[in-house]
Amino acid sequence: MPIRNRRHTVERDGGDLTIWHGHDAAQQQRALFVLSFRQRDELAAVLSRAGWRVVAARRADGLRQRVAASGTAIAIVDARGAIDDGIAATAELARIAGHGDALLVLVSRGDVDRLGALHDAGATHFVVSPIAGEVLLQAVRSAERHVLRMGGGWHDPAAGAGAPLGWRHDAERGSLQLTPALAEATGFAETSDPRTLLRALGPDGRQPALAAIRRLTEQLPATAFAHDLPGLGRVVQHVARDAHSGRLHALVEPLARVGDIGAVVREALGSVRDHAGAARWLDRRIEAGERPGVRVLAVSGVDPINRQQGRVVGDMLLRAVERRIEQAVRDAGVARATLARLGGTAFAVLLPHGADAGLEAAVAQALARPFVAGSAVVSLGLRQAVVLAEPGEDGAALILRGQGGLPGGRADDGPRRAPAGDADGLSGEVGRAIDRGEIAILFQPQVDLLSGRIVGVEALARWAHPDRGELGAELLFAAAGQARLSARLSAHVQQLAMRIAAAWDAPLSRLRLSINVTAEDVAQHDFAETLLAAAAASGFPRDRLTVEITESGLITELGEAAGLLATLRRAGCRVAIDDFGTGYSSLAYLKALPLDYLKLDRRLTQDIVGSHRDRVVVRGVIDMARSLDLTVIAEGVETVEQRDALATEGCQLYQGFLCAEPLTVPALAALLG
CATH class of the missing domain: 3.40.50.2300 (Response regulator)
Structure with missing residues (x-):
């Protein structure tokens, strides 16, 4: 040119x-x-x-x-x-x-x-x-x-x-050549030992450099990373691998220092936790000898909004409820209290000392005012119950007792969990269902937002019950939990998904496969070795396998979880943290765990088209993930507006009904064909 x-x-x-x-x-x-x-x-x-x-x-x-x-x-x-x-x-x-x-x-x-x-x-x-x-x-x-x-x-x-600042690395010759300008600026020789330069960068520069080089593939022939370079200060290195010679080439650009993205996100996320995070919060205080309390709140009137205007509007309404409860807690002056979303329309205010004088009236008054939900103005109902920890009671039991103490039954669209009675009644059939081949696998596509191509799938379990018809994974795993068969069911689903995917022909054979991991899986000290052996037996390639683990699936000791996940990554697998954004403690996982993907919880996905404040939070999460070299996947994308807004904010992949519901293999092949 x-x-x-x-x-x-x-x-x-x-x-x-x-x-x-x-x-x-x-x-x-x-x-x-x-x-x-x-x-x-x-x-x-x-x-x-x-x-x-x-x-x-x-x-x-x-x-x-x-x-x-x-x-x-x-x-x-x-x-x-x-x-x-x-x-x-x-x-x-x-x-x-x-x-x-x-x-x-x-x-x-x-x-x-x-x-x-x-x-x-x-x-x-x-x-x-x-x-x-x-x-x-x-x-x-x-x-x-x-x-x-x-x-x-x-x-x-x-x-x-x-003059240009750059370098070239020839792995076969073991040589690293610097342009004269880069050598002069840094004080290094024009022909240098790569190991000497890596040591000079220190761990803060060496780790992003090696991570960037590992990212280079045929699909990603160029990338960039930022670090401090002696003699130049903060720089960005633009690295590319030559397809013919295999050599690495880089251009180096001086930059100003970037701010603390994590600090912005921590401020934006506040203290809202999920059910598992709430139980852990209570457990820590019980172990410290305190007697915490829980005020459980059940909101009614949201289900009609979900039916009439869709789940997106309903979840935006619940975010507004969440903000009002937070404000009521502050107005009531309850020291060190924190808010949790238990699921569906159930919330809990966690009380470190069991005291919440004035909070009942403050919350009732805050939620008594009408809400705007899409095109409607609605009034919501509220039921409350407060309980204090008893000797020998853990956090999960305390929350359950609080929910049981609510007057008048549960909220109209309460926690989206399988009714305990259904799980109890089905628990005796789970083992037979596994043995009889009643467990089926559906695959939900994951789409590249830039190209529009389907690049992967998540495997999701379904129970083809002979009497009740198809049952979802939530009820299936709840029944398995009651029967103490969670680990067996999880292993069966993982192995079945890998066997099915290993037999795929083109174009399915190029797709990544994501499988889910449960808390019981993580608790097994030999889980990584067991899963890798199952992958080998199935014939599915490890370099196309992603293990998805939710916040609630991580054991309290993050060091053990980090070691397990590191073993999987060294074997070629990739690791995703699922449902990110459901709790403040998610930030600790980003620091402690070896991750490749961050999956935005569907609530954050829906917030992308919410208020300006909501969008700022989602943008902060995406920016933070990308600064840590994580690929961001948005779950629950249902509209073109959500998809386009996520692409604008830098999200790379999405899954949800906008592309397709979970599909059988023939339906998936037809979609790609």
Whole structure:
């Protein structure tokens, strides 16, 4: 591509690192600069696979200098979810654009009214979401044609002559070569021992460097990581593996330091816990010799909203209830109290000292005011009961006793759990169901948000009961728990799913398979070895297997769980934390556990189209996960609006009824075919 380049750039020539100068850059491989505040890696991967050399950034710091140094006449600004920042970046780049340069801007569908502002800022091309990979590539080809016809070459009079900072690693020769500018800036030799440089980076730099290199695959040929580099400060390294030579190449960009994303998310998430987190909170206080209490709250009147306006509106209503309860607790002045969502429309206020003077009246008054739910104004009912811990009672038993003390039975759409009576009545049949082959597996697709392709499935159990028809996994596992057969059932479901998937032909044979792990599984010291042996026996490849573990499935001792999961990862499996966002303690798991995927709980998925405050929380969770190099999967996506909003915020995968319900193998094959 004839680029009038006035600076040095770093390029590949037959797999070697070459420094091009001036007009010789006309011979270089096609280059792109990408600024994406939320989907840098996804865009870079799509463009790299199409043959582009990509320099990608998440921040607009030093934008003009970075684009000028990239050696490209095409820049992409991804303004989805950050329209004001996108307009500002577009205007900044327009100041240094030559006559034939192309400035392509990606825009969310909800921001099409700002296209005029982007055009005035200097954009030459637009694409409006949702953006499939092929659509993006055609838009870039259009921008390339513009450059070819007009001629172009970004330049920045204030940028200086800046020689490129980069390196090349040849694994066969064991050599690492630095560009002269990088060697001069860091004080390292131009030809260095890779191990010496890794040691010099320290653990904070060495770990992200090795993690980034391990991420490189045929599907992800380029990636980036940030760290502190001696002599340069905070930098981003853009790393790519040459498909022909296998060598690694990197461009190094100096950056400003980033803030503490985790602190923002911790502040936003507050103290709301789930059922399991509430029980653990109470257990800790009981073990400390305290006598905590629980005020259980059952809300009624939500079920009609779910039926009339859908589950999304119903869950938004429950979030509003949650906020009012939190405010009532603060107004009542109950010290160190915390709120838990027990499931469905049941809540609990956890009381460290068992005292909640004035809280009953404060909560009743807060929920007495009408709520706006979609197109309706509704009034909700409330029942309350308070209990104090008795000697020998644990947290789970205390919560159960509080729920049993509610006046007038349970809420109209109470906790979405199998009725205890149903589980009791079926418990004697679980063993026979396993032996008779009544347990079936359905597969729910997981979709890449950028390309729209189905890339994986989650295996979900169903019970084909001879008398009652199909029963869901919740009732099945509740009955197994009553019969003390949870571990046997879980192993059966895992093995059955792997055997079925191992027999798949193309196109199913390329899909990842996710299987669920229970608390009983984690408690078994030899579980990792047992699961790996089952995978080997089934013939399903470990490198396409993902183990999903929920917050409630993790044992109290995170060290043991971390060791178990690390064993699975070393064997080639991947690990996901499921239902993330149901409790504050989830943050501790991100620090302690070796993870690859974070699955957003469906409540967070639905919050993405809620209030501005809700969306900020979801955005914070996604940003935090991505800063930890985790792939984000959204569960329970039911609408196009949810899908597009999640894509805008940087979520990579989704599953839910928008794509498909859990499917049989023939139905799944038909969907992919």
